[in-house]
Amino acid sequence: MPKDIVVLGAGYAGINCVIRLNKLLKKNPDYQIHLMDRNPYHLLETRLHEAAARQAEITIPIAAIIHKRNIIFHLTEVIRINLNERKVITLDKDIYYDYLVIALGSKTNFYDIPGLKDYAFQLKTFDDTYKIRDNLKRAFAKAKSEKSPEERKKLLTIVIGGGGLTGVELAAEIAELVEELSHKWEIPPQEPQIYLIEAGETILPAVEKKIIDKAKENLIQKKVKISTSTKVVKMESGEVFIEPGGKIPAYTLIWTGGIRISSILKASGLEVGPLGRIKVNQFLEVENFSNVYAVGDNALAVNPKTGKFVPCAAQFALQQGRLVANNIYAKINGKPQKPYRQKVLGEVISLGRHLTLGWLALPGNKKLSFFGFLANLLKRAVSEKHLFLLWKESRHWVRAQGY
């Protein structure tokens, strides 16, 4: 019987991990790689905002990724992990493991704000993108024949809660969709209102000020109203309550204000920290269970240089997925594992179809900043970097396909 390496979650970290493992272990019949996810596709999560506003190919079938690889895919959901018996309890079966990699990603955090969970859209899954798009199209169709000016205004008002990367990128895309829908329905373009509400002092916290300023400028150009130091405190049907500011009548609220990790991990006896992320050592091993690793959003990894926690971001998930594959391989072969060193490769923010901002790390601690329309080519290169990484591992292109 081969030993089982089970990777939970087919996000950035999980996919990168199984592809690397497959490469390292493909001539070794003593190990079987397993991948588990609730969907039969890998979701390009950093591009969800695009699909929320227009047709965009943001899924890659798992079948295409594991084709001709020695990876068993389990389409199911985790209910609990039994660490002592080394098994994952899922909806329809138990999956036993010798090594486990937890890469389940994150969910929307509604922070128990009243009404938010019931009335707000979120942007975490492929289905969410369809719901948002469908809702906006319906809102404009309804507004067109609505006789009451108050109702019409409400239908044409969209509030985005959370001014982080997701909220900002989504606001820009939605501004473009709103322009298109206004034209289609012959609604005066000054009527629809888009609000971006951020509780912190600035949008895009932790991003360079230069980039923040450019992003703000572009959003204002796109007629997005930005309110910082403002909290969403309640949502009712058709009404968003903010502080300060009172009530905004709005048919659509999209909440991008926070993430959290599934409570299944804590309930399974794993020690967790802020957001429910699992405490790990420098090799990304879980304490007391050296055959269990956590990666990406699930791992509360520490940047040894700064002593700070590694943020939840796709680029770090990709790095960690690959590192853990290498570490499992090292452990199997009695070699020393490598610690995780956070490398910031850059920051890229897309604002609608035509504008990209950000910077990329260059050798020698240099930065290449880019603004404006000409960065578009670069954007394509960057947005396909992830696919490129997959390709590097696999030597054949895996392209995003329609689901």
Place this chain on the structure above:
Amino acid sequence: MPKDIVVLGAGYAGINCVIRLNKLLKKNPDYQIHLMDRNPYHLLETRLHEAAARQAEITIPIAAIIHKRNIIFHLTEVIRINLNERKVITLDKDIYYDYLVIALGSKTNFYDIPGLKDYAFQLKTFDDTYKIRDNLKRAFAKAKSEKSPEERKKLLTIVIGGGGLTGVELAAEIAELVEELSHKWEIPPQEPQIYLIEAGETILPAVEKKIIDKAKENLIQKKVKISTSTKVVKMESGEVFIEPGGKIPAYTLIWTGGIRISSILKASGLEVGPLGRIKVNQFLEVENFSNVYAVGDNALAVNPKTGKFVPCAAQFALQQGRLVANNIYAKINGKPQKPYRQKVLGEVISLGRHLTLGWLALPGNKKLSFFGFLANLLKRAVSEKHLFLLWKESRHWVRAQGY
């Protein structure tokens, strides 16, 4: 105040009706045309089977259709029609009419077969196509890692209930999707099973025998198992019961075995016949309410030549939508109305991507039959006939767009 002409339903009949009305009345400020539908798009219903198996553009935004036309669109659902007060009660408002055209189309008829409504997929809406496709992809992903041979067989078994046009066209498309999924998941192509179950003596009843034989031959080539004179009598989770034949373990059942008209019409006091279709006279007027018309599936029109009811089919819906627009215009102008004369323009059956069968009516009571691969070009022409009709009315192309 202009008089209101309200058309309920943006299907084939309703769309054709409002476009014709708009053309006839566009210089007449005394009339306002209204269109109501629960979706902000016109669905190309005769192509649902394509979208169930692959990505196909089968919706046209209402905004594109009514652009620059004097048509008010109401995105809502009918709750009841008050014939005496001449108003349509909807989810969110009352719509008053001077003339009413009922073109609400049909729903799936489950004939109270136990379990069918709960466990079977249907194929009537855009959402249905996504659900079927998603379900099949999940079934194959699950089958790949399933250890129990019984469970695996169940996952790979698809039953289509109803061997009419929809069932036959769907079976062919699904056979092609199954082939593709088998290849992707490296599942031996002889494993998946597709059953087509028809209660009547033959598939495609009322179609020419020559065409039936060709269709059968092609389905058998595609490894579809056809059972005629066989009824679906019950469905439980993962099990379809047929008579004769007993139990088929199957993860997927798609029911295309019948249609019915919404009970709202009867409940509104309209006199209805078989399937709940509204009784109409030769001008498609509703008895006792000469300002109310029914068209398409909703109208129990009689073919005066044969004395038989006009079947529910897109081509007759298109004819009736246009006729009723003309009749309303005639009535307004004190001219005589024209009776409905059923014209069969042809029958076209698509069997997957590459094969089309059928015949088209030619002048002088002649028929052009076509079989085989070369009919594909003709198929495109025919499948776009509906769009062509819209174009004829509007002088600008309305193309199917992604939703």
